Amino acid sequence: MSGTLFLVQILNGLQLGVLLFLIAAGLTLVFGVMDFINLAHGVQYMLGAYLAVAFYGIVGNFLAALILALLAALAFGLLLEFLVFRHLYARDHLDQVIATFGIILFLNHAVRMIWGAAPLTLPVPDFFTGSVVLKAGLLYPVWRLVIIASGLSVAAGLYALVSSTRIGMLVRAGATNARMVSALGVNIERLFMIVFGFGTMLAGFAGIMIAPVISVEPGMGDNILILAFVVIVIGGIGSIRGAFVAALLIGLVDTLGRSFSIDILRLVMGPSPARMAGPAIASMLIYVLMAVVLYVRPSGLFPARGR
């Protein structure tokens, strides 16, 4: 087990963690403030990626594509909110689950119809191509570092926004007790829209940033959505801080687990059973982690509503 590989995987874990945070942040706020289970949040991530590819095809410039895609994703998210989600806030969770499940099915298919089922790619912007030498023998792709950096800055910015601005305070209050906030005269509908729009943009941003690294295909949002659920459940619904901690934790555990499970198991069993059990155990790791955390703290690590 080489130290360099270990460092690379730590960085990969951070990258995944940051990505998960971007998606989970919007999800946890929407859920915390509006008590709305949005299964369709993953498609926002997918849309971000697809829109980035589409706009890049038109304008040929990554930054322009990013901005356009962000705006388009936001617009689409708000459209969905207006057409569908708004009517679901008052409904029970079962209704929300079914309706947003229907939206996933529809959008996954729509995307397939518009762009085809074949995976698409987006080239890494010129300025950030290639790898950088972090230390002797350790090369790491620049773009992945950019993802990590942008994710961390968004996290910092979000934290500042939520803790130091008036809107942020309203969001935090809404996450703790939405009815009270409404009773205090705040335009709760506008607050919901802002929270929702923001969450949508974050997810879309994540999709845009990851597009150069992975293949953009229908259904790409689904698996990461479930990971995001694990993040917010561990972190505590309604808590940005919780989402951040949990996202990084999960990103690291999952990545390191997948890379080194076989090696770790080989310490206690023969190479052949280790090779068989390794991937299975690796895929279980984060869920076991979730189970352990929830057993001890059923409301997550940093619940907004405070138990």
Place this chain on the structure above:
Amino acid sequence: MTGAALATASGARALRPARDILPMLIFLVFALLPIVASLTTRQYLLDVGARMMVFAVAAVALDLLVGYAGLISFGHAAFIGLGAYAVGILAAHGINDALVALPAAIAVSMLFAWLTGIVCLRTKGAYFIMITLAFGQMVYFIATSLAPYGGDNGLTIAARNTVAGWPLLKSDRAFYCFTLICLLATYLFCRGLVVSRFGRVLRGTKENATRMATIGFNARRFQLVAYVIAGGLGGVSGFLLGNSTEFVSPEYMSWQRSGELIVMVILGGVGTLDGAIIGSAVYLFAEEWLSRTFEAWQAIFGPLLVLVVLFARGGLIGLTAQLRRRFGHA
């Protein structure tokens, strides 16, 4: 006075047979299907019918959770998958007897339900939904990583299970009858369960958990038992599915499948048990028919779901509710 009052209290007995008309019709249709199939020489009807019943077993179990216990489990397909894989893995090791495979399927599902239920039930509401989703996903990924058992591509099963050495399930018609019996047994069991002492506590907890606690009922214990039962029944469904298709794959326990199961339950009518059977039949029928006539079945189905939830919460559900009201559903 007390005796008379008691008599009126259980007086609704007289109406009860009417409530049985709908399920009797349902099972009659299923019982007659093989005859129709051979008369019209449309053997695929048998396949479709069997498939409907296989999923109906799981859907009835899910309705127990969603409709009666108030537990919205978004990971129910995991139990189907576990049951199916029990059949598949045993077959891969040369064990082909249903007398081993069926109990194994039930045992594995119940164990998984118990272990995950202990964690899931410590949480409420939306947390519960997300965690069941997550655990379902976990099983899915474990299955994909099981290289010796096909991994992503799934595992073919050489032949259907034998029963004590006899290839009783080999013919499609025999298997269909067996599935029908399983569904009937599941349905009757669940019908009895929901009016039993246990079922009453479950329903009471769904309605007012605080009240039930202050009366002396530990909600979590009862919910866990219900979850394990539902899991076991899901395992039965998986056993049937594996044998029916002679194939098992991680797809059987994808979260999309879990979602489809919930749709089946609400399509027919939550909290009715009959509804779960109707819902499975309608859903699978629509899937069969729609996928023949429209390629973009999912493109229509998605918005349809949204519309049903938004505007016709009565809709298909209300239609069945009105039918049952006509039959004097107590």
Place this chain on the structure above:
Amino acid sequence: MPEPVLRLEGLRKNFGSLVVTDDVTLDVVPGEMHAIIGPNGAGKTTLINQISGLIPPDEGRILFAGADVTGLPPEARALRGLARSFQITSILPGFSVLENVALAVQARAGSSLRFVGRAADEAALNLPAMAALEQTGIADRARVPAGELSHGEKRALELAIALAMQPTLLLLDEPMAGIGREETERQVELLLRLKGEMTMVLVEHDMAAVFALADRISVLIRGRVLVTGLPEAVRADPQVVTAYLGEQME
């Protein structure tokens, strides 16, 4: 001095920086009707919730029938004989009135892990349930879905559910809340009849009812027990009069 049925020792509960229960120490002796009175916001319902187990205290102990129940969940306390009625009616609206009470009987009538047989037909459960309903005067409504009852009838159902538990201690959280003069008189009569049979803690605002029923009164002001004593003594206590009773006396 008989062993108290209920003893609260140094109970404390804060919600954030708000002190809702402030070092409450209280005894309830067997057979007594112990009233807890106090202005709105004094923390009476929170106190009852801590006694019945719905809210854990931050500090202090709760001893019920000699045993420390502070860490026990509400269902465990219920099975030991602690029953309560709720200030905001808490019943099962979808179930019949009879079933609401029969469930309370079922909780202590053997195992509920029975998966066969119609529970609603069990005479062993229904007979005691009907008896409780007759005691509270709503036996004629046994078949009605509980959600369709009038407010006063629902209060009676609350009481019937509690009585069906054959409690060692009955906690009544504002049983007269929102019911008319006639109903209140009926409730008072019923409680007077029950007085000898069981120990009760009564949280109430209706002073006439309190003075008609209580053997002893504890006055709760801002989470703290100001005084505990016989009704006449409490009535005359100058502290109490200024803090609370002054507004309440007719």
